[in-house]
Amino acid sequence: GVSNQSTTSRSEDMLLGSLLSPDLDEHSCMSRYQSGLYRKTSPHNPSTYLVSKLRNYEALHKRCGPNTLLYNKSVEQLRTNHSTDQLECNYVIWTPLGGLGNRMLTLASTFLYALLTGRVLLVDHATDFVDLFCEPFPGSSWVLPSNFPIESLNSFDVDSKMSYGYLMKHNLISEDPKTWSEMLPSFVYVHLESTYIWDMYHQLFFCDDSHFVLSKINWLLLKSDNYFLPGLFMLSTFENELSRMFPSRETVFHHLSRYLFQPGNSVWELAMKYYHSYVAMANQTVGIQIRDFPWSLMSKEDRFNQIMDCTLKENILPHVTQHSRKTTYLNTDEMGSKAILVISLYKDYYDRMKSYYARSTHVGQHVNVYQPSHEEAQQLKNQSHNEKALAEIVLLSFSDVLVTSAWSTFGYVSYNFAGVKPWILLSSKVSKEVHPPCRRVTTMDPCFHTPPSINCKTKRRSKTKLTGAHIKQCEDVEEGIKLV
Ligand code: GDP
Numbered sequence: 001g002v003s004n005q006s007t008t009s010r011s012e013d014m015l016l017g018s019l020l021s022p023d024l025d026e027h028s029c030m031s032r033y034q035s036g037l038y039r040k041t042s043p044h045n046p047s048t049y050l051v052s053k054l055r056n057y058e059a060l061h062k063r064c065g066p067n068t069l070l071y072n073k074s075v076e077q078l079r080t081n082h083s084t085d086q087l088e089c090n091y092v093i094w095t096p097l098g099g100l101g102n103r104m105l106t107l108a109s110t111f112l113y114a115l116l117t118g119r120v121l122l123v124d125h126a127t128d129f130v131d132l133f134c135e136p137f138p139g140s141s142w143v144l145p146s147n148f149p150i151e152s153l154n155s156f157d158v159d160s161k162m163s164y165g166y167l168m169k170h171n172l173i174s175e176d177p178k179t180w181s182e183m184l185p186s187f188v189y190v191h192l193e194s195t196y197i198w199d200m201y202h203q204l205f206f207c208d209d210s211h212f213v214l215s216k217i218n219w220l221l222l223k224s225d226n227y228f229l230p231g232l233f234m235l236s237t238f239e240n241e242l243s244r245m246f247p248s249r250e251t252v253f254h255h256l257s258r259y260l261f262q263p264g265n266s267v268w269e270l271a272m273k274y275y276h277s278y279v280a281m282a283n284q285t286v287g288i289q290i291r292d293f294p295w296s297l298m299s300k301e302d303r304f305n306q307i308m309d310c311t312l313k314e315n316i317l318p319h320v321t322q323h324s325r326k327t328t329y330l331n332t333d334e335m336g337s338k339a340i341l342v343i344s345l346y347k348d349y350y351d352r353m354k355s356y357y358a359r360s361t362h363v364g365q366h367v368n369v370y371q372p373s374h375e376e377a378q379q380l381k382n383q384s385h386n387e388k389a390l391a392e393i394v395l396l397s398f399s400d401v402l403v404t405s406a407w408s409t410f411g412y413v414s415y416n417f418a419g420v421k422p423w424i425l426l427s428s429k430v431s432k433e434v435h436p437p438c439r440r441v442t443t444m445d446p447c448f449h450t451p452p453s454i455n456c457k458t459k460r461r462s463k464t465k466l467t468g469a470h471i472k473q474c475e476d477v478e479e480g481i482k483l484v
Pocket of ligand 1 (some may be wrong): 098099100101102103290291307343344346373375377378385386388389390392407408409410411
């Protein structure tokens with residue numbers, strides 16, 4: 001009957017069109033069931049194939065998750081230093097690098113790699129970052145147990161002797177299967193940090209031949225500060241699966257991030273408290289994320305002028321009149337009120353914005369300016385700092401309109417959570433002036449800042465720029481690529 005139908009569609013909404021498993025406990029993770037009430041419904045449905053891949057993955061993760069019999073068996077194999085094809089469970093361990101946004105982008109990229117290769121994704125236990133999120137996989141955990149036999153996973157780096165690049169460079173493993181018997185190590189480190197760009201051997205990860213060899217290794221450790229996911233679309237090895245999972249490529253991270261990253265209860269409560277105290281009353285919310293990188297040549301004043309140039313020109317924010325008192329209000333219900341959410345490490349922009357809108361607007365629209373926090377500096381390993389940062393990403397994701405900053409992974413995550421195409425405030429490393437001040441993105445996919453530059457046939461640096469039907473140059477980073 002009718003009521004049945006509406007119950008189904010309501011619970012489907014809560015599970016983001018079946019993206020989320022129904023087998024999870026509602027109370028341990030409030031955001032999982034409530035996000036759908038605050039964010040706009042995604043206009044993009046996940047494919048049924050993606051949904052079935054996720055359910056199968058969850059079953060695999062439950063079978064192979066930490067401290068299961070099969071996990072213990074794979075750990076035993078690790079101690080022999082040789083890979084075997086007798087194991088049911090193979091793993092990829094993700095290790096953290098960079099800020100929150102960077103981590104979410106690399107973790108999602110690694111998860112997609114796990115989905116494509118039948119591996120189980122585990123997260124380095126030494127990171128403080130996963131505490132911010134709910135466990136994504138029902139009946140199991142994604143945290144690597146602390147008694148995992150290899151210590152200091154974060155110390156693997158560009159020169160590590162167990163890196164895939166090093167092993168290939170020194171012919172310690174070859175791409176020829178005939179030479180493999182008993183030769184493949186049980187564990188290999190994949191170095192995809194931006195520094196990989198200087199070493200063709202690390203870049204072999206983006207060549208098809210590598211993935212047959214890598215598929216034979218029981219344990220992979222992966223470290224990156226780069227959204228390398230678009231690179232997986234350049235490999236013919238995964239082409240077929242990827243096109244079935246993601247008929248629309250620009251929503252890959254949109255779906256994967258909504259699936260993986262459910263803010264934990266304390267972050268969710270922080271975001272809810274702020275939202276209901278201030279933002280919820282507005283008819284429209286404009287989120288402005290202002291990230292200033294140390295290399296920027298702009299003063300705070302230049303930057304504020306850039307923001308106003310952008311938002312006024314694009315009709316995102318209303319002009320003010322010359323009068324200094326709020327006297328020209330029309331009926332605010334009619335005109336709607338606007339909340340401007342200023343998300344930045346600095347209080348400066350909030351102050352400037354607030355004094356700008358202390359004057360009345362041309363159209364008599366009521367404008368309120370809010371800033372949840374101003375931490376002044378980026379911090380590492382500070383739980384409350386991280387919670388605020390994630391809560392602000394969540395608040396941005398409830399916005400109707402978004403303006404984010406060039407180069408910022410924090411911004412990329414916010415607009416993908418939101419499912420909104422933002423305007424990006426452009427930045428220049430060589431000039432104080434930027435023209436145009438901002439640009440609307442054409443697709444939601446985040447930017448892969450440092451794509452590989454290898455020619456897979458010659459194994460040398462490629463002289464031509466990466467091209468392909470599925471990729472284009474990013475709006476905000478000249479050398480970066482994104483999915484279309
Ligand atoms: P990116 O550097 O902009 O690509 O973003 P990341 O998230 O990777 O790293 C920046 C880090 O600085 C964040 O994780 C926060 O810890 C902090 N941060 C930067 N901007 C803000 C902000 O607007 N609000 C808060 N609360 N923290 C911020």
